[in-house]
Amino acid sequence: MIDVSRILRLASAVALLGLATAVPASAGRDDAHEDPAVVAERLQHMGFVEWRNIRWSHGYWQVDNAKRANGHVYDLEIESGSFDLVRLRRERG
Known part of the structure; x- marks a missing residue:
């Protein structure tokens, strides 16, 4: 039995x-998409020296006015899981 x-x-x-x-x-x-410090570290790794705003929106991190050392300024979208660059749009001016 x-x-x-x-x-x-x-x-x-x-x-x-x-x-x-x-x-x-x-x-x-959840921790990764709630922590903008991870995004800031990734931005520095990609060669950006300063940025205005990092915010979470619809599954992506959006970064406003990310500036590279050469002075060029971009708006970015970064994928949340892999932190890969999804969109890079150069600001005029």
Whole structure:
């Protein structure tokens, strides 16, 4: 005969294992899109020296008046998950 408590322990262990692997995978996503410091670090890595505004909008980071060392100014859109540059529009003036 199969022991019922043994089946329950096995089912509980499987459920906990599934929960333990699912939580860390989703934990960083919200933090990344809520932290403009990560975007600022990425902007510096891309060669920008200053910017006016960083804001989250519809799944992308939008950066206004990002300035490079050569003086050129751009408006940018950066993808939230990979922080890849999606749109680069040079400001005139």
